[in-house]
Amino acid sequence: MRKGMKWAVSFMAAGLLLAGLTACGNSDNKDNSAGSASSKFASIEQLKKDGKVRIGVFADKPPFGYVDADGKNQGFDVYIAKRFAKDLLGDESKAEFVLVDAASRVAYLESNKVDIIMANFTVTDERKEKVDFANPYMKLSFGIVSPDSAPVTSIDQLKEKGQKLIVAKGTTAETYFTKEYPDIELLKFDQYTEIFAALKDGRGAAIANDNTELIAWAKSNPGFTVSIPAFGGQDTIAPAVAKGNTELLNWINTELETIGKEQFIHQAYNDTLNEVYGEGYTDELVVEGGKVE
Amino acid sequence: MQNSGIEVLFEGSNFERLLGGLLVTIEISFVSIVIGTVLGIVMGLLRTLNVKPLQALLRLYLEAFRIIPILVWLYVVHFSFTPLLNIDISGETTSILVFSLWGAAEIGDIVRGALQSMPKHQEESGAALGLSRGQLYRYILIPQAIRRMVPGAINLATRMIKTTSLVVLIGVIEVVKIGQQIIELGVIKAPTASFWVYGFIFILYFAVCFPLSRISRRVERRWQN
CATH class of the missing domain: 3.40.190.10 (Periplasmic binding protein-like II)
Structure with a gap:
């Protein structure tokens, strides 16, 4: 019995140690992002040098983000993400799609495993504390x-x-x-x-x-x-970047304005959402230029 | 139009994608089993030595993997530990890491159990013949212990193969996730696709795990005497 107690105590101690470690880790991360943001995220220049931008998208949520029968990423979010990659790096094939789940989207940005999340990410106050949202491209x-x-x-x-x-x-x-x-x-x-x-x-x-x-x-x-x-x-639904990654955030907002002038989000709707929702819903769903009227 | 849903398996490259996903499953589980077995044997041997602090440490390690769900380990290692140490490793590498450590803990316990279950007279008879401690292990204890290890080790291996379905949560696209992608795409055209896709995945898992059970039975029978 006493032996059992001893074990129980040591496990609890170990658990606390583990919790302490991870807690330290989190505060360390925050210090990093506040102090030297450039070292934590890849700068746009760095993305250009690497020739790829990592974008987190859904794999099982048609028509927004899904994988077609040939294993290719498709959908409304993906359509816009490809345009981002094209305007940022010159070629839409330079988008590296990381397939994420609804519950792990924030974790992917916090651990810097993706540059942008374009996975039907609804803007909320709670999420705003953990990630930075760009202007919206959709409302619901x-x-x-x-x-x-x-x-x-x-x-x-x-x-x-x-x-x-x-x-x-x-x-x-x-x-x-x-x-x-x-x-x-x-x-x-x-x-x-x-x-x-x-x-x-x-x-x-x-x-x-x-x-x-x-x-x-x-x-x-x-x-x-x-x-x-x-x-x-x-x-509203918007692209998100890691907390403090202002450079990429600003770029996305400017990009949304630019492609808004040619009604690109409407085009994305026509090509990916029309057959699912019908034309009647365009104005209810699409946000052009990053501005909700 | 009659649409049974089974066609969805052969649409586009779906079939190859499912097999590709199975390959990821097999890769993660088999690499982990091999690494876990090697580390586990060493750990099992260490645990039969009578060194108190080492005992406590290894026991703690084992219990950590037994008590904390593998899903939590995957999440913590992928999203907290590795970014904290500024290492960027893929989801697959994380999975292999966690599964290997888990395998090492469990195999270590199986090895320890097998060694300690040896009747004391085996050890004493060996010592009476003048065998050194190393010889005792090599010629008497380990060969007999291996026989007792087989059922537990095979059981662990099949459990690991099935547990790989969790790695999808850290972004590794294995067979179950590809199945879900196909189902979601098919939802519009073939609502019954889930039955066929999951049925097919069942067959794939069976095809990987069943041979292991057979091997286990054969090995046990061969070493019976």
């Missing part, structure tokens, strides 16, 4: 999708017992419901693949997520409808 609200046989037409319906709401971990929808509706029971999954599978299996009453995502999914899955198309205010 939340939506709720549910089966036609048992449509959820008001959020209050979800407060009833046994009505589980499905969300993906690390998304703004998860944060919104945890904060605003703590009495709604949430069913959380890591991957986007899983939330749709869960709704189909009837493990939950509805999915809450960005409305775009759901409009597109419901359109191609008969038997399911976006029963609440928009609620919870308007959000």
Whole structure:
């Protein structure tokens, strides 16, 4: 018994040591970024010298970021990311796509494993503390999708017992419901693949997520409808860079203005989103030149 | 139009991509198993020595890998430790690192268990014959211990192969992730694709793990006497 105690104590000590180490690490990083930003991030000059820019995109979220049957990155985010690479380094093939998950987007920027995140990244105050957002290229609200046989037409319906709401971990929808509706029971999954599978299996009453995502999914899955198309205010989607990487941030903002003059985001919409949402939604979704009217 | 969803496996280069993903899975697990086994044997031997501080240290190491989920290790090493030390290593390298260390911890315990389970008279008889400590290990204890190690080691190997499905969270694109990419792309055209893709992945995992079980059984039977 006493021996057991001894072990328990030493493990706890080891745990604390580990926690201490990582905590130190974080503060060290912050010192670095405050002191000598240039040493931590690759400068634009450095990116040009390397001939590549690392852009974090989704691999399983059509039509924004996905991998096609030939293994190539495609989608709305990717389309714009390629243009960035072309204007920054002269060739769109110089974009090195890093495939990220919703929950690890911030970690990728914080650990400097990507230069830009273009993975349908919704701007939030919480995230702003950890990464720097450029101006937006898209706007959206939340939506709720549910089966036609048992449509959820008001959020209050979800407060009833046994009505589980499905969300993906690390998304703004998860944060919104945890904060605003703590009495709604949430069913959380890591991957986007899983939330749709869960709704189909009837493990939950509805999915809450960005409305775009759901409009597109419901359109191609008969038997399911976006029963609440928009609620919870308007959000914007923007490219993000590591905290303190002002040089790249400014470049992206200027770039968004430049390509805004030729209505490039509209073109991206036409080429990647039209077949999924239809033309009717362009003005609701697209932000041109980085400015929301 | 009747669309069963199985075609999705052969669309474009999907089939080759899945096999390519399997290769990543195999690469990570097998490299880790080899490194883990070598380190683990050394560690197992060290743990049978009666040196108190060393014992405590190795025990702590083992428990750290047993208690902390591998997912946490991957995350901490990839996003905290390596950037902290200013090393930029790929997700694959991180995975191999973490899996090797995990393998070393577990194999070390298997080796220790096998050695310590040897009846005391084996050791004493050897000593009575005038064998040195090294000879004792080499000719008497280790050959017998290996036989006892096989089931545990094979079990660990198959567990490692299956656990590689976690490495997707640090950006390594292995077979399960490619499967999910294909399913998501197919969602629009073939909603039942998930059944076929996961079914195919099941067969791939089986094809890798089943031979290991067979080898384990054969080895055990051969060394029975």
